[in-house]
Amino acid sequence: MVALHYGIADARLEGVKSPGMIKDFIRVMTKIGHLPMGTDGVFVLFSHEFVSLSLRGNKDIKADLEAQSLAVGSYWAPETLGLQGAAVFKRADKKTLTIQSVPVSDPESGVLGYVAFIHADSEAVKLAELTLMVLAECLIETGMGRRHRFEDEINKRYVEHSKACFVVIDSEFFITHASREFYSQFGTSSSELVNASLYEYFLFPPKIKAQICEGQYIDGENVDFDFAGNLKQLNLSVAELDNAHCVIRFAPISSANSKADKNHRLVSTLERFQTQSSAMKRVINAAKESIKGTSPIYIMGEEGTGKRSLALTIHNSCERYREGPFIAVNLHSVKKEDLSTLLLGNEEEGSKSKFELANGGTLYIERIDLLPGVLQAALTHIILTKTLFDINTNKSVSLNFRLITSSIKPLEDLVHERRFCPSLYYYLTGASLNLPNLQNRSEDIPMFVDRKLGDLYGGREAVDENLRHLLLEHATNRTWTGNISELAKWIEHTFLHRDSMLLDASSVDAMAVVATPIQPWMTLKNGKSQMRWPCSIASTSTSQNNSA
Secondary structure, X not given: OOOOOOOOOOOOOOOOOOOHHHHHXXXXXXXXXXXXXXXXXXXXXXXXXXXXXXXXXXHHHHHHHHHOOXXXXXXXXXXXXXXXXXXXXXXXXXXXXXXXXXXXXXXXXXXXXXXXXXXXXXXXHHHOHHHHHXXXXXXXXXXXXXXXXXXXHHXXXXXOOOOOEEEEEEOOOXXXXXXXXXXXXXXXXXXXXXXXXXXXXXXXXXXXXXXXXXXOOEEEEEEEEXXXXXXXXXXXXXXXXXXXXXXXXXXXXXXXXXXXXXXXXXXXXXXXOOOOOHHHHHHHHHHHHHOOOXXXXXXXXXXXXXXXXXXXXXXXXXXXXXXXXXXEEEHHHOOHHHHHHHHHOEOOOOEOOHHHHOOOOEEEEXXXXXXXXXXXXXXXXXXXXXXXXXXOOOEEEEOOOEEEEEEOOOHHHHHHOOOOOHHHHHHHOOEEEEOOOHHXXXXXXXXXXXXXXXXXXXXXXXXXXXXXXXXXXXXXXXXXOOHHHHHHHHHHHHHHOHHHHHHOOOHHHHHHHHOOOOOOEEEEEOOEEEEEOXXXXXXXHHHHHHHO
């Protein structure tokens, strides 16, 4: 159990589902503290993880609890709380105390915590059961009332509350509320999301994260981001709700906005692609030839070599498809049983096929080597016929899009191992591009350093030249097994600790240990496995997604 500090009643508390419950408990205790129960015994509020949050009542009993390391912030074993009836434990003077607890249960969020009563007289504790139940009910009603008042305030500002997809965050970037539409679209619930850090679930590009952290207004920007390990492509807006909260709203990507974005910023194309590496120049020249036709393009490269970035560049360079959408799917972040729904859609859930969404544009399938055999046959059929048959409407949908696939393992090896359909392999690899790793394009490392520093400083002219020279010196003398992704994360970590780095240059190498590639872990919630990322790397993992 980590050390917890609860000195400030309204502080953000780790492991607490409802921090406001502490305030409510203290308010109730100030009203009943003068009664015999409040002067002779002790009321205790516990979190749902059995950590004591507040103790109110008899000073002698509280002193005994502190002597046994059971003060505020201490973990209590569940069996000692008296949840199944009054329980007895010894005091420091070998006398006994009796404790009984009842859960504080919210119908929406489940168990939020426990309230307990401790007294030297066991009979007094038994008689306190009804009081504890009333106290628990009071805490629930107070919390729900506060939440409903907050939701009513949001409803006043959001006329389309029932249809809007948004989350509300506080000044410390913790999620306090989300709309029903958000839960529906993102496949989560209030019990998982509310009171969690925004960056525990969302991995935004560095620029977007910086704007959110600085409280800047964002007016409908098309953004690629990760939510719990799944790639999302949505139109994002951020606006202030009140002095302590802001709203992040999500909407489908608008093709009109996409065209406007392209007119106002210099998009990456093969003609504008910058590289000093002869190996990379050969790849770009091959890509220029491949876009002259409509055949699928296959990109082979190690993790973090920039496969997705190259796929987007190819899309922007193709006259036939560049005005259409760019739909990216990462098979590594999707469970096998969900792949069919993701790629082919589900009429009952109202989700369209990725092939339909990409019509007129480009569909990029990352980690095609993970495609199951049944879907390999379906993809082969779609490539050959350029149609998608909808079993619900018994109609065929004509398709016209550029297909780009990539893998980190050579597909021919999977064909030899009989894990990949030979005919699909030949269809996909008619135009193949083999991306060199960073070790074989070391000439481009200075360009990556300059580009990343420019993003972090908000402009090339604002970059600290001392930090730049320090990074260049160390970056060019290292082997980057994670390629561009690892280099980008290392630059971000070093940037965050730049003051100490400039004072002690020897610590720059140590930062590379921090920046090694980190994989998401799986957690089990409500019987479903979900991909989660460590909070500490929320700001750096985005770079891996942008360059993978």
